Amino acid sequence: xxxxxxxxxxxxxxxxxxxxxxxxxxxxxxxxxxxxxxxxxxxxxxxxxxxxxxxxxxxxxxxxxxxxxxxxxxxxxxxxxxxxxxxxxxxxxxxxxxxxxxxxxxxxxxxxxxxxxxxxxxxxxxxxxxxxxxxxxxxxxxxxxxxxxxxxxxxxxxxxxxxxxxxxxxxxxxxxxxxxxxxxxxxxxxxxxxxxxxxxxxxxxxxxxxxxxxxxxxxxxxxxxxxxxxxxxxxxxxxxxxxxxxxxxxxxxxxxxxxxxxxxxxxxxxxxxxxxxxxxxxxxxxxxxxxxxxxxxxxxxxxxxxxxxxxxxxxxxxxxxxxxxxxxxxxxxxxxxxxxxxxxxxxxxxxxxxxxxxxxxxxxxxxxxxxxxxxxxxxxxxxxxxxxxxxxxxxxxxxxxxxxxxxxxxxxxxxxxxxxxxxxxxxxxxxxxxxxxxxxxxxxxxxxxxxxxxxxxxxxxxxxxxxxxxxxxxxxxxxxxxxxxxxxxxxxxxxxxxxxxxxxxxxxxxx
Numbered sequence: 001x002x003x004x005x006x007x008x009x010x011x012x013x014x015x016x017x018x019x020x021x022x023x024x025x026x027x028x029x030x031x032x033x034x035x036x037x038x039x040x041x042x043x044x045x046x047x048x049x050x051x052x053x054x055x056x057x058x059x060x061x062x063x064x065x066x067x068x069x070x071x072x073x074x075x076x077x078x079x080x081x082x083x084x085x086x087x088x089x090x091x092x093x094x095x096x097x098x099x100x101x102x103x104x105x106x107x108x109x110x111x112x113x114x115x116x117x118x119x120x121x122x123x124x125x126x127x128x129x130x131x132x133x134x135x136x137x138x139x140x141x142x143x144x145x146x147x148x149x150x151x152x153x154x155x156x157x158x159x160x161x162x163x164x165x166x167x168x169x170x171x172x173x174x175x176x177x178x179x180x181x182x183x184x185x186x187x188x189x190x191x192x193x194x195x196x197x198x199x200x201x202x203x204x205x206x207x208x209x210x211x212x213x214x215x216x217x218x219x220x221x222x223x224x225x226x227x228x229x230x231x232x233x234x235x236x237x238x239x240x241x242x243x244x245x246x247x248x249x250x251x252x253x254x255x256x257x258x259x260x261x262x263x264x265x266x267x268x269x270x271x272x273x274x275x276x277x278x279x280x281x282x283x284x285x286x287x288x289x290x291x292x293x294x295x296x297x298x299x300x301x302x303x304x305x306x307x308x309x310x311x312x313x314x315x316x317x318x319x320x321x322x323x324x325x326x327x328x329x330x331x332x333x334x335x336x337x338x339x340x341x342x343x344x345x346x347x348x349x350x351x352x353x354x355x356x357x358x359x360x361x362x363x364x365x366x367x368x369x370x371x372x373x374x375x376x377x378x379x380x381x382x383x384x385x386x387x388x389x390x391x392x393x394x395x396x397x398x399x400x401x402x403x404x405x406x407x408x409x410x411x412x413x414x415x416x417x418x419x420x421x422x423x424x425x426x427x428x429x430x431x432x433x434x435x436x437x438x439x440x441x442x443x444x445x446x447x448x449x450x451x452x453x454x455x456x457x458x459x460x461x462x463x464x465x466x467x468x469x470x471x472x473x474x475x476x477x478x479x480x481x482x483x484x485x486x487x488x489x490x491x492x493x494x495x496x497x498x499x500x501x502x503x504x505x506x507x508x509x510x511x
Contacts, residue, residue, distance in 0.1 A: 005081045006044040006235070007117075009069050010034055011052045013089030014059025018100050021090060027059050029174035030088035030125060037185030038084070042196065042235045048076075060099045061089075070112060077117040082233060084121045085112050088175060091126025093162070106132050113154045119233050120154040121198065125175050130224035130415070131162035137404040138230040140397045146230075146507050149400075150500045153229035155198060157181075157205075161222045161416065167212075177223060180208035194240025197497065198233040203490075206414070224415045230404065231500040243309075246301040254279050255289055255324075258331050260297055262304045263321065268347065269312040271302060272321040274331050286324070286340055287364045294320040294342035319343040319351055332452045333379060337372045341365040379446040388448060389510060392458055395441045396503075399462040402434060403496055406468060410489070420474075420481040427472055434469040438462055454506040461499040467492050 012027030031051055038044040052069050054060035070085070077083060085108075090097035096105045105124060109132055112120050124132075138153050140146075159166040159177035169176045184204035190196055202225050213220040250257040256276040263270035273293050281289065298317040303309040324338040325331055341351050342364055352360055358367040369375075381388075409426065412418040418426075441462055447455035471488045474480045481489075 005078075006038065006042060006048060006084065007073050007076060007081060008034075008038055008044060008049045008084040008086065009052065009073065010049060010086045011061055011066070011069065011088065012059065013053075013061045013087075013098055015054065015099050016090065016097070019097075021097070023059070024089060025059075026168055026172075026174050027053060027088050028057060030178045031086070033174055033178050033182035034086050034088075034123070034185075037182035041182075041185035041187075041237070043237050054099075062100045063098045063103055066098065066103060066108070067111075070115070074115065077115060079116065079118060081117040082119050082121065082235075083112070083115055083117050084123070086123045086125070088125045088178060091124070091129045091166070093128050094131050096124070096126060105129065109134070109154070109156055118152055119229055121233070122154065122156040123158075123181070124156070125159040125166060125178050127160060127165040128162055129158035129160055129166070130164070130222075132156055132158065132224075132226070134226045134228040136228060137401070137408040138228050139404060140230065140400045142393055142397055146500060146504045149230040150504055151229060151231055151233045153227065155225070155227035155229055155233070157202065158224045159221065161224060164221055167216075167219055167221055176212055177205075177209065177221065180212070181205045183208060191237060193242070194238045195234045195236050197494075198227075198229075198235075199494070199497065222416055226411060226415070227408070230400070231497045234501065243304075243306050245303055245309075248297060248300055248302065250293070250296060254281075254285070255293075257293060257297075258328075260300055260302050262302050262308065263319075264303060264308050264312055266311065268319070269315050269317045270319045270321075271297060271300065271317045272323065273297060275322050275324050276328065276331060277324050277326060277337075281324070283361055283366065286338060286366055287362050290320075290322050290340040290342050290364050293322055318347050329379070329449055332449050333446050335372065335375055335379065337369055339367050339369075381445055381448065383445065385448050385451070388445070389451065391444065392447075392451075392455055395437070395444075395462065396458050398437060399434075399441075399458075399465045400500070402430065403461075403465050403468070403493075406430070406465075407493060410493075420486075424472060424474065424479075424481070427469075431469040431472055434465055438466045451510055454503070454510055457499060457503050457506055461496060461503065464492050464496045464499060468496075 010031045012031035014024045014027035016023055031053055035049055035051065038049060039046055050069065050072070052061055052065065073083060087096055092102060094105060095102035096108060109122055112122055134154060134156055140149050159175065167176045168174065169179045184201045187204055190200040190204050206223065209221060209223055245262060248257065248260040255278055257273050258276060259274045261272045263272050275293065298320060301309065303312065320342045322340045323336045325336050330336065343351050352365045355367060357370055358365060406427065409418065409423060413420055413423055441459065468489060471485045471492065474485055475482045
């Protein structure tokens with residue numbers, strides 16, 4: 001599906017005769033490359049892009065046409081749209097240079113930030129462009145929905161640091177940075193579930209620029225990226241249909257199989273069944289029910305992916321786990337009075353492990369959860385659903401704000417303005433508080449059934465911030481951030497941003 005909600009103003013300035021500085025012939029290819037990236041990569045419609053490169057593409061662009069160009073989008077933009085501003089031309093200290101003079105680049109950024117749309121992306125490809133500011137971390141208010149937070153704000157990407165020139169590419173007809181950026185925009189490797197994330201475009205561009213720097217010593221360039229968005233922006237670039245396993249449910253007078261999930265490995269097909277007991281089942285009845293369920297589902301087409309389905313097609317399961325609860329709450333909260341295992345003879349030794357609470361009866365492994373009654377007692381609710389939701393929203397704000405603060409400061413590490421060791425010192429107290437606050441969140445009562453999934457995702461998101469606090473401690477021996485910790489931090493931030501998007505969807509069911 002084409003994303004019709006991207007609007008873009010692409011400015012290429014090449015003619016500087018009026019102010020008597022060197023012309024830039026690269027502007028033609030620069031705006032063409034970004035246009036291609038927007039249309040082919042981000043699926044922006046051509047009608048939503050305005051190319052401003054002078055009459056007959058002669059590279060003459062005046063200061064007055066800048067404001068007119070930006071203002072021309074005001075009526076078209078809605079609160080759900082993205083606006084992209086791109087500038088290719090000369091830059092001086094803190095200024096964008098047009099054919100008839102200079103404009104303070106911070107004032108341009110601030111002006112664009114006021115546009116009435118969801119998010120704004122400013123791309124500056126000119127020398128010395130890295131000296132700018134954004135408003136810092138975006139914080140979530142208690143009253144604000146995630147739909148009005150995630151992906152809202154401004155991001156600015158400058159081609160070079162404030163003391164660097166911006167280079168032409170190896171063939172000399174376009175900017176190196178624009179070439180890397182446009183390549184990243186059309187890269188299929190960063191498409192995930194039919195979407196491209198703005199931060200993935202940034203990371204891919206940085207990878208390409210880094211490769212250039214290695215090949216061109218003495219001509220290194222260090223782009224600067226800062227964002228005041230909640231999470232990041234996503235662009236839908238293709239239809240995505242997730243793999244859907246067969247849905248299985250069984251009901252009779254003794255039990256209900258509410259769900260069957262895959263547990264397969266590359267070598268074995270394995271399944272798990274979640275079962276509500278309608279009776280007080282004896283050991284013999286548990287054995288009989290387990291065998292009956294295993295026989296009825298062992299050929300079920302329940303897999304985690306198409307690859308797994310192809311691997312185990314038409315094969316029976318070698319093992320089936322049955323998790324028994326007494327009602328729907330047990331299924332939702334993963335509380336089980338028993339679990340049993342049916343397995344073929346050649347894998348029984350692998351799964352039938354000795355345990356004081358387990359026994360094998362007639363070939364079926366039976367484990368009794370002796371803590372079941374205590375856990376059920378602990379899951380009783382003592383506060384209203386409304387109060388529970390209020391507490392969860394407070395924790396959500398707390399962890400989102402901590403994540404956004406960290407992401408903004410981490411970006412300064414990649415902007416070469418802060419070292420990892422300085423970041424660790426700055427976040428020493430932050431790491432302690434994250435751990436303390438996660439323990440407090442974990443002590444909350446079990447969620448009411450109707451908001452269970454929303455609460456679980458808040459726990460997932462908060463756990464990711466806890467992971468960040470652990471990875472930021474560095475290597476266990478040296479305490480430094482090695483390549484391993486750096487990768488883990490980046491991957492966790494990506495998962496955090498995805499969790500925000502998932503919570504946006506789940507939030508619509510909270511009342």
